[in-house]
Amino acid sequence: MEERTGWPSYRYRRRGLLGWARGPRGGGPWRRTREDRLAGGVAAGLASRTGFDVNVVRLAFIVATLVTGGFLAVCYVLAWLLVPADGMDGNIASRAVTDRRGIAAAAGLGSLTLTLWIIAKVLGAGWLSGLTWPVGLCVVGIVLIWRNAPADEQATMRQLSEPVLAVTRGEGRPRILLRALVAALLLIGGLVALLSGNHRVAILRPLVGVVLVIAAIVVVFGPWWLRIARDLVLERQARARAEERADMAARVHDSVLQTLALIQRRADDPQRVIQLARAQERELRSWLFDGRAPGSLDDMTVADGVRLIQQEVEAQHGIAVEAVTVGDCELDDDLSALLAAAREATVNAAKWSGADVVSVFAEVEPAEVSLFVRDRGRGFDPEAVPEDRKGLAESVHARMARRGGSAAVRSVPGEGTEVSLTMPRTAGERQPSRA
């Protein structure tokens, strides 16, 4: 066994031949680590504090949970609630205390568990009732964590629960089968529990009583549970609405705000102002009343779109745009989003770079479309762009990400900027480009 091998981090500790080596202990209070975590980072935090390997701690947790009949799982959730994460001052519990809706939801789920526990007790299925309360407490704890954890932890949890959520939504055949399977397993489990409780057919009599008790409980708690379900649905809707708003904000930023900025700059040229205002009005109308994205035309191809960007930017900003397209294909929603991002990047270059030519290069390949917008202007430090400058951050990055594409910005102060955009192609064959 080697102790204190001098390796800098517990991650790279060597394992001894006879067992798990114990590395150097970390100092300071117990914290949940962000890196190296599977769920809450409790085990990883404990591991780095005690010096044991993470996997040993995890294994110990699992074994102990099985042995204690779930008791330790509750401890885990409690630790998750009470032990602050790395680099945070407060724990999740302190925030959960003020989350009234979260507490309501947790209490509702708690009452549901209580009901199950009572039923199990009545049926005499001792093992089931033994299992119910730790599961119930865990569920209550996790609901509170879910609602109050910081964003990065929520992302981890969402990732963990993805397969479970996938079962509850969607229509696909395999999902229906899976759901039926789960129901069948539950039903069989319930029947076995019933039969193991009483061996005679006489169980039918207490069963009637059980049904009555359940009915009573449902009458009391039912509305509450319904409200919890509705709250969950509302929350999902709220998220969808927020995304929609972000999309709309990006579009308004692209079209209306850009035009207003142009009008302010050309205030001394009434002819130009009228022209800009008219073009903007047309664009807004077609978006609001015909449901077409600003600047979009039907039956356009990527090359057409790039040419349109070239013409518009050259006309509006008086800068040369060198546009080159290789290959071509019809536009779909994804590619329209790509072009919208490209337009934004080109306008940005025209406005801020100070260069007198902007190069736009689009290449349509069978699997993806890549687009590069480059200027040899003054460039900037990508790290130093303030949060509130929406241009590149929201319009380009987020828009590409929402459609499954990617965006990268490379800029060196004094040498210029290049924005690279890539969007995977969903359908359509490569076709020869047209002049």
Place this chain on the structure above:
Amino acid sequence: MTTPGTHPESGPGGGPGSGGGPRVFLVDDHGLFRSGVRSELGGQVEVVGEADDVEPAIALIAQTLPDVVLLDVHLPGGGGQAVVTATKATHPQVRFLALSASDAPEDVIAVIRAGARGYVTKTISGADLVDAVRRVAAGDAVFSPRLAGFVLDAFAAAPAVSGASPSFDPELDQLTPREREVLRLIARGYTYREIARELYISVKTVESHVSSVLRKLQLSTRHQLTRWAAERRLT
């Protein structure tokens, strides 16, 4: 209607360039553009003459024997490639750099295939044009972003189905991955120096890649290339 070179220092058939820069001849049907280029190149190269159509251009080039001919792709008396073909037959040492305002790719490719060492658009800046002229004078190829795009497009599709082109020569009829990379970067607006830095190769290597692409473009009998140009002409 000839417009012979009337530049004071340009003696017809004069010896090696005395102004230090390469000796340049302008062929363009727009007088305004010719004088614009003349003033932009001013001093850095020696303009030995100019012409506004195919016939006078051929005659005057044979007379002045410039290092580089700046050639408009579109001329009233036929395409610019007629000038290249006629001159190459008698004076192979004269090099051509094609210029055009419009971008009909089949015309550009035709001039290149006739023997021009490069192609730039008329929007090019004065400094870049001087640089391009020097490059061509030195025997290198000059690809504008647009030409790089055309070439990528023309060589893009997979080789024609086997049998369709019995003369398919992998040496000439397809680009190497490295050449493709270089062309892509040119199309993205990178200079040779920036490409060299990006790909961790020397500027000389970039130049040799571009020259090799030019050779392929001129010599390839690629079925695809002709068909592609024909398709472009149709629409």
